[in-house]
Amino acid sequence: MKRIAIAMALLLSANAMAATEITSHQADQRQSIGFITLDQNVVSPDDASSQVSQIADQRGASAYRIIALHEPGSTASIHVSAELYR
Numbered sequence: 001m002k003r004i005a006i007a008m009a010l011l012l013s014a015n016a017m018a019a020t021e022i023t024s025h026q027a028d029q030r031q032s033i034g035f036i037t038l039d040q041n042v043v044s045p046d047d048a049s050s051q052v053s054q055i056a057d058q059r060g061a062s063a064y065r066i067i068a069l070h071e072p073g074s075t076a077s078i079h080v081s082a083e084l085y086r
Contacts, residue, residue, distance in 0.1 A: 018053060018057055019052075019053045019056035019057050019061050019062055019063055019064050019084075020053070020062070020063050020064075021049060021052075021053070021063070021064060021065065021066065022063045022064070022065050022085065023065070024065060026063070026065075027063075027065045027083065027085060030063060030085035030086060031085060031086045032083055032084070032085055033059070033060070033061055033084050033085060033086055034059065034061075034083070034084050035067075035081065035082065035083050035084070036052065036055055036056075036059075036081070036082050036084065037079070037080065037081045037082075038051055038052070038055075038077075038078075038079070038080040038082075039077055039079045039080070040077050041077060042077045042078040042079075042080055043077070043078070044078070045069060045078070047078075048066065048069060048078055048080045049066065051080075052064050052066060052080060052082045055084075056082075056084050059084060060086075061084035061085055061086065062085065062086055063084075063085040063086075064082050064083065064084050064085065065082060065083050065085070066080060066081070066082045067081045067082060067083055068080070068081040069081075
């Protein structure tokens with residue numbers, strides 16, 4: 001039972017630390033730690049947010065702001081630019 005409780009606590013704490021999307025006003029109060037761009041395998045705006053959040057987590061960012069989201073007219077992937085913050 002203790003192992004299950006520990007596993008659940010670790011799972012909940014990992015989810016609590018996921019990078020979150022912030023506004024430009026909130027970004028003014030944070031330190032930028034870099035930019036990322038995605039241009040492959042992004043199929044929707046929600047997918048873009050999810051992928052940026054995952055990359056932000058991997059790079060140690062606590063937040064991100066999507067700067068540009070361009071949906072081409074064809075069935076090509078969505079192009080995304082985002083800034084990462086501490």
